[in-house]
Amino acid sequence: MAKEKKGVRxxxxxxxxxxxxxxxxxxxxxxxxxxxxxxxxxTLLGPSGCGKTTTLRMIAxxxxxxxxxxxxxxxxxxxxxxxxxxxxxxxxxxxxLPHYNIFDNVAYGLKLRKMxxxxxxxxxxxxxxxxxLEGMEARMTNQLSGGQQQRVALAHALVxxxxxxxxxxxxxxxxxxxxxxxxxxxxxxxxxxxITAVYVTHDQSEAMAISDRIIIMEKGVVAQMGxxxxxxxxxxxxxxxxxxxxxxxxxxxxxxxxxxxxxVEVEGNKIELPGSLPVGxxxxxVLRPEGAVVADAGQLPxxxxxxxxxxxxxxxxxxxxxxxxxxxxxxxxxxxxxEVGDKAFIAFEPESVHVLAGG
Amino acid sequence: MAGxxxxxxxxxxxxxxxxxxxxxxxxxxxxxxxxxxxxxxLLVDSFVTDKGFTLDVFRRIMGMHxxxxxxxxxxxxxxLVGILSALIGLLFAYxxxxxxxxxxxxxxxxxxxxxxxxxxxxxxxxxSMIMLFGKAGxxxxxxxxxxxxxxxxxxxxxxxxxxxxxxxxxMMMRGLLKNIDPSLEEAxxxxxxxxWKVFTTVTLPLVLPGLGNAFLVTFIESIADFANPMIIGxxxxxxxxxxxxxxxxxxxxxxxxxxxxxLLCITLIMFIAQKYWLEAKSTATLSGKASRxxxxxxxxSVTVPLTILCSLMALFVIMMYICVPFGALFKTWGYDFxxxxxxxNQVFVRYKGLKAFKDSFMLSLIASxxxxxxxxxxxxxxxxxxFKTKGFIEAVSxxxxxxxxxxxxxxxxxxxxxxxxxxxxxxxLYGTGAILVIxxxxxxxxxxxxxxxxALRQIDxxxxxxxYDMGADSFKVFMTVTLPLxxxxxxxxxxxxxVRSITAISxxxxxxxxxxxxxxxxxxxxxxxxxYGIACAFATILIAITYASVLLMNLVIKFxxxxxxxxxx
Numbered sequence: 001m002a003k004e005k006k007g008v009r010x011x012x013x014x015x016x017x018x019x020x021x022x023x024x025x026x027x028x029x030x031x032x033x034x035x036x037x038x039x040x041x042x043t044l045l046g047p048s049g050c051g052k053t054t055t056l057r058m059i060a061x062x063x064x065x066x067x068x069x070x071x072x073x074x075x076x077x078x079x080x081x082x083x084x085x086x087x088x089x090x091x092x093x094x095x096x097l098p099h100y101n102i103f104d105n106v107a108y109g110l111k112l113r114k115m116x117x118x119x120x121x122x123x124x125x126x127x128x129x130x131x132x133l134e135g136m137e138a139r140m141t142n143q144l145s146g147g148q149q150q151r152v153a154l155a156h157a158l159v160x161x162x163x164x165x166x167x168x169x170x171x172x173x174x175x176x177x178x179x180x181x182x183x184x185x186x187x188x189x190x191x192x193x194x195i196t197a198v199y200v201t202h203d204q205s206e207a208m209a210i211s212d213r214i215i216i217m218e219k220g221v222v223a224q225m226g227x228x229x230x231x232x233x234x235x236x237x238x239x240x241x242x243x244x245x246x247x248x249x250x251x252x253x254x255x256x257x258x259x260x261x262x263x264v265e266v267e268g269n270k271i272e273l274p275g276s277l278p279v280g281x282x283x284x285x286v287l288r289p290e291g292a293v294v295a296d297a298g299q300l301p302x303x304x305x306x307x308x309x310x311x312x313x314x315x316x317x318x319x320x321x322x323x324x325x326x327x328x329x330x331x332x333x334x335x336x337x338x339e340v341g342d343k344a345f346i347a348f349e350p351e352s353v354h355v356l357a358g359g
Numbered sequence: 360m361a362g363x364x365x366x367x368x369x370x371x372x373x374x375x376x377x378x379x380x381x382x383x384x385x386x387x388x389x390x391x392x393x394x395x396x397x398x399x400x401l402l403v404d405s406f407v408t409d410k411g412f413t414l415d416v417f418r419r420i421m422g423m424h425x426x427x428x429x430x431x432x433x434x435x436x437x438x439l440v441g442i443l444s445a446l447i448g449l450l451f452a453y454x455x456x457x458x459x460x461x462x463x464x465x466x467x468x469x470x471x472x473x474x475x476x477x478x479x480x481x482x483x484x485x486x487s488m489i490m491l492f493g494k495a496g497x498x499x500x501x502x503x504x505x506x507x508x509x510x511x512x513x514x515x516x517x518x519x520x521x522x523x524x525x526x527x528x529x530m531m532m533r534g535l536l537k538n539i540d541p542s543l544e545e546a547x548x549x550x551x552x553x554x555w556k557v558f559t560t561v562t563l564p565l566v567l568p569g570l571g572n573a574f575l576v577t578f579i580e581s582i583a584d585f586a587n588p589m590i591i592g593x594x595x596x597x598x599x600x601x602x603x604x605x606x607x608x609x610x611x612x613x614x615x616x617x618x619x620x621x622l623l624c625i626t627l628i629m630f631i632a633q634k635y636w637l638e639a640k641s642t643a644t645l646s647g648k649a650s651r652x653x654x655x656x657x658x659x660s661v662t663v664p665l666t667i668l669c670s671l672m673a674l675f676v677i678m679m680y681i682c683v684p685f686g687a688l689f690k691t692w693g694y695d696f697x698x699x700x701x702x703x704n705q706v707f708v709r710y711k712g713l714k715a716f717k718d719s720f721m722l723s724l725i726a727s728x729x730x731x732x733x734x735x736x737x738x739x740x741x742x743x744x745x746f747k748t749k750g751f752i753e754a755v756s757x758x759x760x761x762x763x764x765x766x767x768x769x770x771x772x773x774x775x776x777x778x779x780x781x782x783x784x785x786x787x788l789y790g791t792g793a794i795l796v797i798x799x800x801x802x803x804x805x806x807x808x809x810x811x812x813x814a815l816r817q818i819d820x821x822x823x824x825x826x827y828d829m830g831a832d833s834f835k836v837f838m839t840v841t842l843p844l845x846x847x848x849x850x851x852x853x854x855x856x857x858v859r860s861i862t863a864i865s866x867x868x869x870x871x872x873x874x875x876x877x878x879x880x881x882x883x884x885x886x887x888x889x890x891y892g893i894a895c896a897f898a899t900i901l902i903a904i905t906y907a908s909v910l911l912m913n914l915v916i917k918f919x920x921x922x923x924x925x926x927x928x
Contacts, residue, residue: 015365060828064368081372083830095825099843108839109829160829 005038005196006073006086006163008059014067015054015220028054030220031067036164036198036213038073041190043199043207046217047243052200053168055217059198060166061085072163088157089166092173094149096141102128102152103137109160127155130189147178154186158193165190167199171206179203183210204244208232216240234354241286241354248292248325250285254278264355267321271299273350277357284356289328291352294318294338298347300325304338318346373746379833382736387748389733390755393801396779397770398623398762404773405617416617426618429601433582434625436516436597441578443521445570447672448528453562454669456536458662459655465666468673475526475676478905480862480879482586483898484519486886487682489591490692490895497682511593519587522676524580528573535569536562541653554661568637575633579626583763585865586879590886598622599765599865606769606869616773619766630761683902686895702892706900710893715876716900722792722875723860726799730856733800734807735849739841741808742815743823744833760805764865771798771870790872798867799860806859807852814848815841847916854912858905 015029029051036042044052057063059070061082069076077085088109096105103124110120128134131151141149150170157165170186171179187210190197201207207214208228215225216239224231224240235241238249252266254277262277263270266285277283294304294316302325306317314332318325325346329335338344374380405416420426454460455469491498492510499508539562547557585599592600602622606615656662690697706712734756740746741753775794778786788794818841826840827833842849864879871880878901885894 061372062824062828064365064372066363066365078368079371079375081375081832082824082828083832084375085828087828089825089828091821091825093819093821095819095821097822097826097840097843108826108831112830112835156825156829 004073004163005194007038007196008034008036008164008198009071010034010055010059010068011071012068013055013058013065013070015051015058015063016066027051027220029058029065032217032220032222033068034215034222034225036196038196039194040212041187041197041199041210042213042215043201043211044215044217045201045204045207045243046223048202049219050217051220052202052217056089056166056168056198056200059164060087060089086163087166088160088162088164089168090150090153090157090170092169094153094173096149096152096156098141100141101137102133102139102141102144105141105152106155106159108156113160123159124155127159130158130192131155132185146174147182150174150182151185154189158189158195161195163196165195165197167197167201169201170199171201172203179206180209186210208244214244216243218243235286236356238284238286238356241356246289246326248287248289248323250287250320250323250325252283252285254281254283262355266300267323269300269320271350271353273353273355275355277355282358284358286354286356287325287348288352289326290330292325292327292346292348293329294327294344295347296336296344298345300346302344302346304340304342304344307337307339309337318344320346369745376833379744383740383746383748383752386733386737386740386752390752392779393797394755394759394762397767397774400774400780401616401619401623401766401770404613405620408613416613420614420617420621423614425596426601429596429598430621432513432595433597433599433622436513436520436588437578437581439517440520440524440581441574443517444525444528444577445532445573447521447525448530448573449532449566449570450665451525451529451669451672452532452536454665455533457653457656458665459657460666465670468670468677471677472526472673473530474909475680478858478902478909479523479680480882480898480901480905481523481584481864482590482879482882482886483683483902484522484679485515485587485590486686486882486891486894486898487679488515488519490682490686490891491679495692509593511591512595515591515593516588516595516597519591520581520584522679523584523587524577527580528577531573531576532566532569535566539565545654554656554658572633572637575629575637579629579633579761582622582626582629583765583865585763585765585868586883589883598625599763602765602769603869606772612773615769619769622763623761623766626761626763626766634757680902683895684899686891687893687899689892692891702896705893706896710881711876712881712897712900715878715881715897716904718792718875719861719878719901720904722795722877723799723857726796726803726860727853727857729796730800730803730807730860731849731853734804734852734856735811735842735845736837737804737808738811738815738845739837742812743820743841756804756808759801760809764802764863764867765869767798767801768866768869771866790874792875794870795867795875795877798870799856799863802863802866803856803859807856810848810852810855811845814845818844846919850912850916854908857908861905862901 010032013029013032014027016025017028018025032051032055044055046052054063058065061077061080065078069078071077072086097108100108106124106127107120110123115123124137128136131154133148133151133155136144136148141152144152153170167186171182174182183206199207199210211228213225214228214231216223216231218239224236226234231240231244235244235247241247241249250266252264254262255265255270256263257276257279260274260276262273262275264273264277264283264285294302300320302318302320304316304318305324306315308315309332312330314329314335314337316327316329316338318327327346406412406414408415451469451472460466488510490496492508493499494506494508496508496510499505543565544557544561547561552560583599585603588595588597588600589603596604598618599622602615602618605611605618686692687702688698688700689695690699690701737752737756741749771794775785775789778784822844823836823840826836831839862879864883867877868880868883871877878897882894882897882901885891885897
C-alpha cells in the first residue's frame with residue numbers, strides 16, 4: 001500500500017453520557033490523551049464499561065467528544081462525519097451487506113469513491129488474495145463461515161486504503177480456536193499492509209498476542225500504556241497487574257534499604273529484593289503465579305491448601321500467613337508434588353517480584 | 360456544561376448532510392401541515408367564535424339529543440365489538456398454534472381468514488349482511504321464512520364490525536402465542552394441571568396484556584368506522600355518521616368540528632392507553648423465540664369441537680364475501696335468481712363505471728409509492744438516526760393512526776376550503792385530486808411506518824454504520840443499504856397503501872368533488888339508495904382489484920424479495 005500511514009492523537013478527550021436511571025451525567029471517557037504512532041498496532045484493553053469502545057467510536061466519528069480534540073495525522077477531525085474521515089472500522093458483527101456477494105461487499109467503498117471498473121476489479125482481487133479468500137467473489141455472505149465473514153469484513157475495511165484501521169472486538173463472535181488463528185492473521189495482514197491499527201478487546205491474551213502497544217483503560221481513564229512486556233512485568237497499579245494475567249498481591253513494609261537492595265517484611269518474614277524503597281513505607285509485592293514454585297526451602301513458609309494436576313502444570317494454592325498465593329508449577333512430571341496440608345516454602349527469584357508503592 | 364461540545368459537534372455533523380436536513384425539514388412541514396394543522400383548526404373552530412373563546416359550541420352540541428345518543432351508541436358498539444373480536448381472534452390463534460389441524464383444508468381456511476382484512480373494502484360485509492339476513496335476505500326470507508327481519512341497527516353493526524376486525528386480532532394473538540415458550544406449559548402439565556387449568560393459569564395470563572391490546576385496537580377501529588354504520592346502521596347513528604350528517608345535511612360546520620373534537624378525544628385516549636400501557640406490556644412479557652417445537656394437542660375431545668367452531672365461523676365469513684359477486688349477478692336479489700350481467704352493464708354504461716375505476720385507480724396508484732417511500736424514510740430516521748425533532752416526527756406519524764377518517768375529513772374541510780388559516784394560501788389545493796392523494800397518504804402512513812420500524816429494528820445498526828464509515832452519506836446509505844434490506848417491507852407497504860387508498864371512504868367522502876368518481880363513494884351511494892345489484896357490481900370489481908394486487912405483491916416478493924436472496928444458500 002503506497003499511501004502514507006497516519007497516526008492518531010487524542011488530546012484531552014472526554015465523553016459525557018447521561019445515566020438513564022439516575023439522570024446524572026457521568027464520564028464515559030475522562031481527559032484521555034493518547035498518541036498512536038503511524039503504522040503501529042495499538043490495543044485498547046479493559047473490562048466492559050471502561051470507555052474503550054466509546055474512544056474507538058469517537059475516532060471513527062460515530063460519537064462526538066465533549067472535551068478535547070482528535071487528530072488524524074496532523075488534521076483535527078472533531079467536526080468531520082464518519083464518511084469524511086480517513087478511517088475504516090471492522091465491526092464485531094462483521095456488518096456485511098446480506099444482499100451483496102463478497103465482491104460487491106468488498107468493492108462497496110471503492111464504488112463510493114467512483115473508481116473505474118478495472119481498478120476496482122484488480123484491487124478487490126488483490127485484497128481477497130491477501131485475506132485468503134481467492135475465488136470466493138461470487139459467494140453470498142451467508143455461504144461463508146464465521147472466520148471467512150471476518151476476513152471479508154477485514155478486506156472491506158482495508159481495500160479503500162484508509163489512514164487508520166479500527167477494530168471493534170472483531171473476534172468475539174468466533175470460537176476459541178478460530179480466535180487464536182484469526183488474531184495471528186490480523187496481525188500478519190496489518191503488517192503486510194503497513195497500516196495503523198487501533199483495536200478494542202476485553203481479551204487480554206488477544207491484546208498481548210497482537211499489539212505493539214497496549215492501552216489499559218479503567219472507568220474512562222487510561223490506567224497504563226506500554227508494550228505487552230512492560231505492562232505484564234511492570235504494572236503500575238494493582239488493577240493493571242490483576243487485569244493482565246494473574247497476580248498475587250503480598251502486603252509488606254520496607255524495613256531497610258541500602259546499596260540498591262531493600263528488605264521487605266511480609267507476613268513476619270523478611271525478603272531481600274533488588275531496588276530501593278523509602279524505609280518504613282507500606283508496599284505491595286506483585287508475584288506472578290508462574291514466577292514462583294513450592295519447594296522445601298524458600299523465602300516464604302506456607303501451608304498448601306489446594307494441589308491440582310492440570311496436565312501441563314500443577315496448580316497450587318498456599319497460605320502465607322493470611323494471604324492466599326496461587327502458584328502454577330510448569331512441567332510437574334519429575335517434580336515433588338505437595339499435597340494439601342503440607343508445610344512448605346514459596347521460592348522465587350527476587351527479580352521476578354514487582355513492587356508497587358502503597359499497601 | 361461539559362456536554363456542550365459533543366452536542367455542538369453532533370449538530371455540525373448533522374448539518375454537514377444537506378440531503379438529510381432537507382428531508383427532515385420537508386417531512387416536518389408535511390406532517391405539520393397535513394396532520395397537525397387540520398386537527399388544530401378543529402380545536403380553534405370549536406372553541407373560538409365571533410365572540411372570542413367560548414364553550415358555546417360544545418354546550419350546543421351536548422344539548423342535542425341525537426349527539427348524546429350517538430356517543431353512547433358508539434361506545435356500546437365499540438365495547439362489544441372489541442371484546443368479541445379479541446376473543447374470536449384468540450380462539451382462532453389458539454387453534455392454529457396449539458391444535459393439530461388434520462386437513463390442508465383447515466389450513467387454507469385460516470389463511471383466507473388472515474388475508475381478508477388486507478383485501479376487503481370496509482363495507483362489503485354490511486352489504487352481504489343485508490343481502491343474507493335483511494328483509495329480502497336469502498337466509499331469513501327463503502330458508503327461515505322470516506319476512507320482517509331487521510338487520511339494521513346495533514346488532515347489525517356489531518356483527519359486521521366483529522367479522523371485519525377479528526382477523527386483525529387473530530394475527531396479533533397468533534404472534535403472541537407463538538412466542539410463548541412451550542416448556543412453561545409443559546412444566547405446568549408435568550405438575551399435574553389439566554389442559555384447561557394450563558390455559559387459565561399459564562397461557563391466558565401470559566397473553567392477557569396482548570388481549571387487552573387487541574381489544575383496544577379494535578375498539579378504536581370500531582369507533583372510527585364510518586362505512587358500516589352508514590350502510591347497516593339504519594337509524595342507529597354513531598359518532599362518525601352523526602358528524603357526517605351534521606356537515607353534509609345540516610351544514611353546521613362549527614358543530615361538526617366540535618363533534619369531531621369529541622370523537623378525536625375518545626380515540627386519542629384509547630390510543631394512548633394502548634400505546635404506552637398495553638403495547639409495552641404485551642411485548643415485554645413475551646420476547647425471544649420459542650425454544651422448541653410445541654407438542655400440538657391431538658386429543659379429539661379438544662380438537663373436534665374447536666375445529667368445528669372455527670371452520671363454521673370462517674366459512675360464514677367467507678360466505679359473506681362470496682355473496683357479493685352473486686349479488687351482482689342475480690337479476691333481483693331475493694326475488695329473481697336468474698343470472699344476468701345487467702348490473703355490470705349498468706355500472707359501465709350508465710354510471711360511468713370506467714371513470715370511477717380510472718379515478719380510484721390513478722389516485723391510489725399515485726399515493727401508494729409516495730406513502731411507501733415516506734413511511735420507509737420515517738422509519739429509517741426514527742430507528743437509525745438521532746436528531747432533535749425525531750420525537751416529533753415519530754409522535755405525529757403515529758398520531759395519525761388515532762385520527763378517525765371522518766375527523767380528518769372535517770379538519771381538511773375547515774383547514775383548506777378557505778386556505779391555510781383562511782388566508783387563501785393553498786386554497787387551490789381544495790377540491791383537487793392532490794388533496795385526495797394527500798388524504799390517502801396520511802391515512803396509510805401509520806401502518807407503513809409501523810411495519811417499516813419493526814423491519815428496521817431487526818437490522819444490525821453496524822451494517823449502516825459500516826457503510827457510513829466507508830464514505831457513504833445518509834442518502835447513499837439509505838439507498839444502497841437500508842432500502843434493499845427492507846425491500847419486502849417496502850413492497851408490502853406499497854400494496855397495503857394502494858389497497859387502503861382504493862378502499863378508503865371515511866375522509867374521502869367528505870372531500871371528494873363531482874369531478875372525481877371514486878368506487879367506494881359510488882358503492883356507498885348505491886347501497887344507501889338500496890340498489891344492491893349495482894353496489895355489489897362495483898364492490899366485486901373492487902375486491903378483484905385489491906385481491907389481484909395482493910397476489911401480484913406476493914409474486915413480486917417471492918421472486919425479487921430480499922428474504923429470498925438472504926435465506927437461500
